Amino acid sequence: MTDTVICGTIGLDDIKTPFGIKKATLGGSVVYSAFASSFFKKPGIVSIAGKDLSKENLALLSRVDLAGLSFGKKTFRWQGVYEYNMNEAKTLKTELNSLAGFSPNLPPSYKNARFLLLANIDPEIQLKILKQVNPKALVLIDSMNFWIENKKEALKSVIKKADIVLFNDAEAREFFNTPNLIRAGRELLNLGPEYAIIKKGEHGALLFSYDRFFSAPGYPLEVLKDPTGAGDSFAGGLIGYLSCSDKINEAQIRKGIIYGSVIASFCTEGLGLENLIKIKLKDIKERYEVMRQIREF
Numbered sequence: 699m700t701d702t703v704i705c706g707t708i709g710l711d712d713i714k715t716p717f718g719i720k721k722a723t724l725g726g727s728v729v730y731s732a733f734a735s736s737f738f739k740k741p742g743i744v745s746i747a748g749k750d751l752s753k754e755n756l757a758l759l760s761r762v763d764l765a766g767l768s769f770g771k772k773t774f775r776w777q778g779v780y781e782y783n784m785n786e787a788k789t790l791k792t793e794l795n796s797l798a799g800f801s802p803n804l805p806p807s808y809k810n811a812r813f814l815l816l817a818n819i820d821p822e823i824q825l826k827i828l829k830q831v832n833p834k835a836l837v838l839i840d841s842m843n844f845w846i847e848n849k850k851e852a853l854k855s856v857i858k859k860a861d862i863v864l865f866n867d868a869e870a871r872e873f874f875n876t877p878n879l880i881r882a883g884r885e886l887l888n889l890g891p892e893y894a895i896i897k898k899g900e901h902g903a904l905l906f907s908y909d910r911f912f913s914a915p916g917y918p919l920e921v922l923k924d925p926t927g928a929g930d931s932f933a934g935g936l937i938g939y940l941s942c943s944d945k946i947n948e949a950q951i952r953k954g955i956i957y958g959s960v961i962a963s964f965c966t967e968g969l970g971l972e973n974l975i976k977i978k979l980k981d982i983k984e985r986y987e988v989m990r991q992i993r994e995f
């Protein structure tokens with residue numbers, strides 16, 4: 699039985715940053731999220747890839763359960779470029795390919811999952827997953843500007859059904875048409891979720907709940923090579939930590955946010971997945987302790 703299910707994209711990414719270039723490298727929201735989550739427990743993924751996915755790429759996915767993976771013709775492709783402001787990816791091209799006709803089917807072994815991360819993917823696919831999963835599952839949802847601009851109403855419907863919603867700062871501003879992140883956080887809660895998290899790239903994250911507020915620092919990195927997948931790793935780290943917690947409350951979510959930030963910091967230190975592949979839980983725990991010291995005053 700799979701306790702943590704993550705639905706999102708498997709992609710072949712072309713990435714260009716001031717520090718390097720990667721072509722057709724394995725990426726996608728479910729890949730980064732599931733890698734991050736797998737430091738805690740092996741998650742199951744729901745996604746679609748294409749027949750063009752190499753054996754090496756499939757081998758990389760061996761640390762996650764693939765019962766919910768299907769195959770179409772061509773893998774989703776994304777081309778992004780970063781300039782010196784590494785908080786903002788410029789999307790040059792998005793090719794949905796097999797994702798365009800994807801109708802997800804939850805394998806029986808996933809149906810009783812207690813944790814569901816709807817990572818960045820078409821919100822209509824997110825809604826289809828929500829109809830199939832255990833109604834008591836804790837639901838986290840993440841998205842991006844592409845879906846805000848193309849499927850805002852469907853995305854709103856998903857947010858209304860989620861327990862925890864994650865946006866980055868630019869997405870939150872765009873969704874609510876406001877420059878103010880505190881207002882955007884409050885508006886997110888007004889849609890229904892119990893918690894709203896706004897990620898601020900290398901500068902940390904904000905957590906909003908009905909009557910409380912938490913501001914998490916970013917890990918002080920001197921080397922930041924490629925932010926691709928940082929948001930997805932953050933979400934995966936958070937749900938991975940929560941899946942190992944005895945109960946879900948704000949204190950645990952705060953800790954999960956720190957784990958998510960730490961894993962995201964490792965992710966950004968390498969191009970594509972290269973650093974996430976190398977690190978161990980021990981490395982993550984060391985940085986978690988540094989984060990605890992940063993917060994003391």
Ligand code: AMP
Nearest residue numbers: 709725726776818844926927928929930
């Ligand atoms: P992040 O940097 O965490 O926002 O996510 C980067 C990953 O998102 C890349 O590996 C892309 O393959 C994937 N991606 C890019 N555009 C989309 C999209 N419209 N829907 C889902 N995933 C996407």
